[in-house]
Structures are given as structure tokens and as C-alpha cells.
Amino acid sequence: MTDYSQSTWAELDADNDGVSPNGVQGGYAPSQIAPIIRAGMGAAKRNFVRSNAIYTTTGTGNAYVLTYEGAPTAYVKGEIYRFFVDRANSGAATLNINALGAKAIIMPDGSALTASQIKAGRIIEVAYNGTSFVMIGHVDQNLKLGDVSANTLVLTTALAVAEGGTGSTTAAAARTALGTDNASNLTLGTVADARLPTSMAGKTFTSLATVSAGNSIANADFLTLKPTDFATGKPQLSFKKDSTAGNWSIILWDGATTNGALNLQSGSLLHNGSTVWTSANDGSGSGLDAGLLEGQAAAYYRNASNINAGTIADARLPTSLAGKTFTSDVHVNGADFTIDHTVSADLRFELNNILAGRLYRDVSGGLVMRRYNETTGAAEGYIQITGNGVNDAKYNGNIMWHAGNDGSGSTLDADLLDGYQVVHLYRNNADFTTSGQLTISNGSPYIRLQDTTSGAYDARIRLDANNIYFDGSSDGTNYSEVMRFEMDTKAGYMTSLFLSSSGEAIRLAAPTAGQDPYISWYSGATRTGYIQYVDSGTHTGFYMTNDVTDDKLGIDNSGGTSALRFWDSSRSALDVVITSANIDNHALAKYYTGTDVNYVGYPLGTDVLVDDVLINRNASATLRLGSQPYLFSTTGTGTVVGGTWRARGTYTNGNGTTLMQRTG
Incomplete structure (x- = not known):
């Protein structure tokens, strides 16, 4: 179905030579003329009902809807529509024709409509400008005028504030309507001092407030803060400048007695006449007598039990210590450390009050260094020196080997010989x-x-x-x-190589990119072929080369269904090998093998016969399923067969039988 507004109809008669209904080609059979005439009549009628007020809108609110029996296929810039409206608008409005999409109705200057510019039952004329519908016919303006003279305009009805008026015919009522008599509506400027009350109660100043005069000031050097019902027993706070230059006082008074005074003097601070100590005036010579020093009374520091740092001077220690246990290192400097005993001199070592070691000398056993278990105190291994012979040094009673008693005949059985087992x-x-x-x-x-x-x-x-x-x-x-x-x-x-592996068996590894190793075949001394992976050059990928013809078959690095390539040396061309996975990407004729009479997805190259109209050679036409399961057609309303179809020739047998081929 084609309308006057569509580009398929031309202004010049000779240009309307397309396939019907987009033109008239001539040479039609009588049965083919009637559809062409009907198409022209339909287009004329559709143009008539759109350009004249035949239809009335529907819809709701400000969304107007037009539904033509013959729907436009699209909005066309410059096309004019006339119609009746079923209701007035209350603001900005839209028009939607046959569900092509709602478009704004605007004034010629581009502004949106205001209330009542469309009246119910009126004829409206609009033109589409490419984005919106522009009012070009009757437009109601909501303008109310009273008596008009040369210099005076009298409003018989108050003009609303929303329409630019005051909403009243009197000044007082206008102030009320405009809100100028309500201080809450003030948003700009500053209130004059004369407009402020002399007394303000319950007010909170949220920024700096300056009091330049008032009853709370006794004189220029005195500021008093007190409750409005001040009497004896209620607090009064005074800020006073003293007679001495630079001195100030803060005084708390109850109407009868001064309860406290803080004096700020040059270089000092006093509370009720007593010095207030700070980090600036404490320390030696300040006269500050504290009850505690770092939380402790004086008696604490005279008790030796509280000493927890430093070292006691040697002169403070007694010359003899009995029954003392040293819990840390003991150093003897500049003197001998002597243990003297009549039978067995013994130096004992304890860990947590448990005997852990001894160094002792007895009359019969010589000098012994013995280890004890630090948990149970039980004796364990020991080293003993019984004399000055080469074999008198023993460990647990066994001779200890050293440079004085090793060598041939020593019976030393070593584990290593020159460090080796x-x-x-x-x-x-x-x-x-x-x-x-x-x-x-x-x-x-x-x-x-x-x-x-x-x-x-x-x-x-x-x-x-x-x-x-x-x-x-x-x-x-x-x-x-x-x-x-x-x-x-x-x-x-x-001669032969047999590999048996479930993983990588042979690896050809190039040192760097561009050095591509390969496996080759020779006939005598002549190489006849090789397999190689190439990562640089004209064609990269995995290739098998025939050295006799220099042709190649391989898989390039492009990936996808077209990665299998053939290099034809005679043409210096790299061709894609056609497979079942990529055949659809190439213009190769195929055929349909199914039995569905309603099939519409025929492959490229498919030929069908159409028996209805004459079509010029190689002209394209929309192919449809015919009214019978054995027919195809280029007219009517049957299901469209997919793809681009072109005429390849016609056999004239009355209506004409045309061979159509899918080309796209």
C-alpha cells in the first residue's frame, strides 16, 4: 500500500515506471490493471481523509489519538492533517496517529500549548516538521479585556497571578494575593532597623551578635549578664575592666555576696586573690607546694622498697652479704672469685630453683663439669679431667680424641675420611x-x-x-x-625413532620470534616438503608446504571458521578452504532439502517460478507464498519469503511465468 507522501511515487509522470503499486510499467494483462487502479483510488482517498476534517480524535487528557482506516506508514515532514478534536486541552499536548508514536503539538514559535488553546469540537490543522506537529490553523488565546481607551486598560475580571496579573482588582487584595504582606515571603534584602521591635524574646542568634548599647551595660568598662527577674540569691555574672590598665575581672555575684572572682592581670592569673598555677609559672622557686608528686606523697619516696630505676652506689652496699640470691648476671671485675672448701669446692647453677649444672673439684674425681636435667634435677652428661696425660680428658668416662692422641694405633673409628663417607x-x-x-x-x-x-x-x-x-x-x-x-x-x-607418550613427545623451540623451526622431507639431497609454524611474514600460522610446487595448506592465526587456508603459488594467492562451517559466508549456490510447504528461508541460489505478473530481467521483487501450496507470488498478502529475489526471465503464457532467483 503506497500513499502520495511516500517516495515511491514521483512528481513526473515518466518516473512512475516501477513495479505496481509503486509505478506502471505497461504491457499488463487485463486482470493486472484492476489492482493498479485500486491502488491509485486508495491513495487518493487516504490523502483526502487526512487533509480534510473527516476523523475525530480519541484518547484521554492531553494525549490525542487519531486512528485512520488506512494507516500512514510513517510520519512525513511537511504533511498536513486536519481533524475534529473531541475535548479541550489543559496544558502541553501530544498527537499519536495510528500508533506511529506520540509527538508534541506546539505553537508556530515552538512553545508548548497552554490550557484551552484547543477547544472541544473545533477543527484543528497541524503540519509535521520532522519532530513535532505545528499548529497552523485556529488557535484560541486566553486573553480577557475590559474597557480599553487611548491611555487606560480596565480589567473587568481579575487577571490571575499565574497569567501575569495580581489576582485582584484592589491594592490591598493584590498584596495578599502576591504575599507581600507576609514577612515569611521575604527572600531578599535586609529589614530596616526601624522595622525591628524594641524588645525581642525567645530569639537565638546563630552567628556573631554585637551589642552596641543596652541596659545590661553599666558603663563602657562593665558588662553584666543577669536574669530579667534578678534578685538577691540569683546569679549575676559581671565582666569588669579594673582601674589598672590591662587588668580585667570576671565576678560571680548573688546580689549580696561575691561568690568568686577571677582576675586577669598582666602576666598572672588570680582566683579570689590567690595565684593560679600554670605551665608558665610553676617549677623551682615558684612557691608551689603540692600535696602529691606524680600521685605519691613524700613518704613514698623515702621508702627504699619503692626504688624501681637506677643503680645503688657501691658505698651504699654492705661489705658482707649472707643468704642472698642473685637473679641476674654477677660480674667480678679486678679481683679473683674464690670458692674454698675442705673436701669439695662446688659452683652450682640453678634454673628456677632446680639444679641445672655444676662445676666442682673433689679429691678423687678431679675437675668435673656436669649437666643436670633442668626439669627433674637428675644428673646427665659430664666432662672430666683426671690428670695431665693425653687420655685424661673424658666425656661420660670415654676418652676424648684430640691432636695429642689420634693417629695410627689410636683405635679412633671415624665416620668420615677427608669429609667423605x-x-x-x-x-x-x-x-x-x-x-x-x-x-x-x-x-x-x-x-x-x-x-x-x-x-x-x-x-x-x-x-x-x-x-x-x-x-x-x-x-x-x-x-x-x-x-x-x-x-x-x-x-x-x-635410523628409526619410536616415541610412546601420553603428553608432549617432541618440541621444536625457536630461541626468539621470527626463528621458526620446521620438520622437512628429502628425496636424496633435495628437500621435497616441510611442516612449519610461522609467527611472522606474509602468512602466519601452522603450514604444510610442498617444496616441489611451493603450494601450502595450513591453519592461519586469524582463528574462526575461515582459518583453514590454501596458498596457490601459481597465483600468489591465499584462499580460504570451504567447509560446512563457513560455506554460508561465501556466495555459493545451495539448495533446500526439506519438505515444509511454508518454508521461507531458502538458501542463496534457489530458483522458483512465479506465475502472476511480468517482471523485467534482473529486477528485484518481494517474493511471497501463494494461495496454493504449490504457488509463489510477487503480489497479494501471502507470507514474505526471506532474502533478495531477482527476475531471470519470463515465459509468456497469458499472465506470464517468471523465474526468480535468491541473490541476497
Whole structure:
């Protein structure tokens, strides 16, 4: 369905040559002419009912709705609509035509409507400006005028405040309407001093208040604060400037007696005539006599039990101490420390009142240093010196070895020999394991591995010039090469390689990016192919190359369904390999294999026959399902078949049969 406003109809007759209903191409069969005429009549009628007041709005409030039988397909800039309105507006309004979306109705200057500019039953004319509907017809202005003379305008009805008036015809009533007689409405300026009352009660000043005069001031040097019902027994606070320059007093008085005075004098502060001590006037010579010193009375500091810091001078200690226990280190400087006993001189060590060690000398046992269990006090190990012989130093009764009694014949059985245990020393009658380095230096040195099992092969590892060999022998005499590594070229050689692994078996690792290792195949001395992962250059990824033709097949690094590529050396072109996953991305003809008669998703390249109208070659048309399960059509209201369809030729048999092909 096409309207006059749509771009598919042209102003020039000759340009209306599209497929009906967007034009008339000619050569129609009689049955094809009637739809064209009907389309023209419908467009003319739709234009008539929209440009003339035929329809009446519906909706609610300020949201007006127009519903035409032949709905517009879209709002078109410049198109005019005329219609009756079913109700007046009460403010800004909108218009929604056939659910195309509500658009604002505005005045020609772009302002929104005000109340009653649309009256019920009136004909309204609007034009769409691309975003809103502009009133271009009758507009009611809510203007009330009384008697008008050359210099005077008399309002017979009060103009409301909302409409710019005062809401009254008298000055007093106007002040009330405008709120100018209510101090609560003041939002700007400052109230004049004359407008303030002489007395204010119950007021709170939320910022600095300055009192320049008042009954509370006795004179210029005296400020008194007291209750309004002041009498004897009630408090009065006075701030007084004394006769002495720079001195002030704060006095609390009850009407009969001064209850307290604080005097601020130059350099001092007094309370009722007594000095007030501060950090500025205390200390030595201040005369301050405190009852406590850091919370303690004087007797506390004369009691030695309260000494908890410093060191008592040597002169304060007695010359002899009996029954004393030293709980920390004892240092003897400049004198001998002597233990004298008739039988056994003994120096004892205790831990938490439990014997833990002794150093003693007895007549029969020599000098002994013994350890005791620090929990039970039971005797444990000891070191003993019984004389000056080489074997007289013992530990738990066993001779202690030293440089004077070791060596041959000493019976010393050591655990290590030059720092090594027996298992670390090579012997010809035992297994040998070392964590050090084993070096064999010789001309063509080798290590032979011999299996004493009957019929087993011998093996040897041999170095010869720049090659290291792994040789095998079935008789232990004649050896042949099994595997060889060239150390200068870092190449290895062997006949066969079998790998059995559930993880990574071979790794080709380039030292840096751009150095891409590969596996190659040779025919004689000529390389015929290789497999390589390339991380730089024209094409990157994993490729298999035929060296004979220089063609490649691989998976590039782009990922996705088009990562499988073929390099055609003859064309120097990298092609995408078509798979079932990416065939839809390429313009390849396919076909539908289903049986659904209502199917509308035919693939590209599908051909169908349409038997209804003549269509120019390669012209596009909307393809629809026909009225019968075996028909397709380009007219009517059948379900649209997806894609772009173009005519590929027509067989004329009355109405004409056209071959249509999906191209997009």
C-alpha cells in the first residue's frame, strides 16, 4: 500500500515506471490493471481523509489519538492533517496517529500549548516538521479585556497571578494575593532597623551578635549578664575592666555576696586573690607546694622498697652479704672469685630453683663439669679431667680424641675420611654414586656398558672428534653405530625413532620470534616438503608446504571458521578452504532439502517460478507464498519469503511465468 507522501511515487509522470503499486510499467494483462487502479483510488482517498476534517480524535487528557482506516506508514515532514478534536486541552499536548508514536503539538514559535488553546469540537490543522506537529490553523488565546481607551486598560475580571496579573482588582487584595504582606515571603534584602521591635524574646542568634548599647551595660568598662527577674540569691555574672590598665575581672555575684572572682592581670592569673598555677609559672622557686608528686606523697619516696630505676652506689652496699640470691648476671671485675672448701669446692647453677649444672673439684674425681636435667634435677652428661696425660680428658668416662692422641694405633673409628663417607668413595667391589663431576680424558674416550646376561648386547658411549656416538655390540668386541650427534652442527642421526607418550613427545623451540623451526622431507639431497609454524611474514600460522610446487595448506592465526587456508603459488594467492562451517559466508549456490510447504528461508541460489505478473530481467521483487501450496507470488498478502529475489526471465503464457532467483 503506497500513499502520495511516500517516495515511491514521483512528481513526473515518466518516473512512475516501477513495479505496481509503486509505478506502471505497461504491457499488463487485463486482470493486472484492476489492482493498479485500486491502488491509485486508495491513495487518493487516504490523502483526502487526512487533509480534510473527516476523523475525530480519541484518547484521554492531553494525549490525542487519531486512528485512520488506512494507516500512514510513517510520519512525513511537511504533511498536513486536519481533524475534529473531541475535548479541550489543559496544558502541553501530544498527537499519536495510528500508533506511529506520540509527538508534541506546539505553537508556530515552538512553545508548548497552554490550557484551552484547543477547544472541544473545533477543527484543528497541524503540519509535521520532522519532530513535532505545528499548529497552523485556529488557535484560541486566553486573553480577557475590559474597557480599553487611548491611555487606560480596565480589567473587568481579575487577571490571575499565574497569567501575569495580581489576582485582584484592589491594592490591598493584590498584596495578599502576591504575599507581600507576609514577612515569611521575604527572600531578599535586609529589614530596616526601624522595622525591628524594641524588645525581642525567645530569639537565638546563630552567628556573631554585637551589642552596641543596652541596659545590661553599666558603663563602657562593665558588662553584666543577669536574669530579667534578678534578685538577691540569683546569679549575676559581671565582666569588669579594673582601674589598672590591662587588668580585667570576671565576678560571680548573688546580689549580696561575691561568690568568686577571677582576675586577669598582666602576666598572672588570680582566683579570689590567690595565684593560679600554670605551665608558665610553676617549677623551682615558684612557691608551689603540692600535696602529691606524680600521685605519691613524700613518704613514698623515702621508702627504699619503692626504688624501681637506677643503680645503688657501691658505698651504699654492705661489705658482707649472707643468704642472698642473685637473679641476674654477677660480674667480678679486678679481683679473683674464690670458692674454698675442705673436701669439695662446688659452683652450682640453678634454673628456677632446680639444679641445672655444676662445676666442682673433689679429691678423687678431679675437675668435673656436669649437666643436670633442668626439669627433674637428675644428673646427665659430664666432662672430666683426671690428670695431665693425653687420655685424661673424658666425656661420660670415654676418652676424648684430640691432636695429642689420634693417629695410627689410636683405635679412633671415624665416620668420615677427608669429609667423605665410605659410600662416597669409588671402590671396585661396590656400587658407586656421586653428585660431583666425572671426567674421562683420552683420545676417543668412551664408557662401556656391559650386560653379563647371556645373549645381551653391549653398549658404549664414545666421543670421536666432533661426534658423540652410541654404539652397540652383540659380541662385546665389534661395535656399530646406533645413533650419532654432530656437536658442531647440533644435528642428530639415527635410523628409526619410536616415541610412546601420553603428553608432549617432541618440541621444536625457536630461541626468539621470527626463528621458526620446521620438520622437512628429502628425496636424496633435495628437500621435497616441510611442516612449519610461522609467527611472522606474509602468512602466519601452522603450514604444510610442498617444496616441489611451493603450494601450502595450513591453519592461519586469524582463528574462526575461515582459518583453514590454501596458498596457490601459481597465483600468489591465499584462499580460504570451504567447509560446512563457513560455506554460508561465501556466495555459493545451495539448495533446500526439506519438505515444509511454508518454508521461507531458502538458501542463496534457489530458483522458483512465479506465475502472476511480468517482471523485467534482473529486477528485484518481494517474493511471497501463494494461495496454493504449490504457488509463489510477487503480489497479494501471502507470507514474505526471506532474502533478495531477482527476475531471470519470463515465459509468456497469458499472465506470464517468471523465474526468480535468491541473490541476497
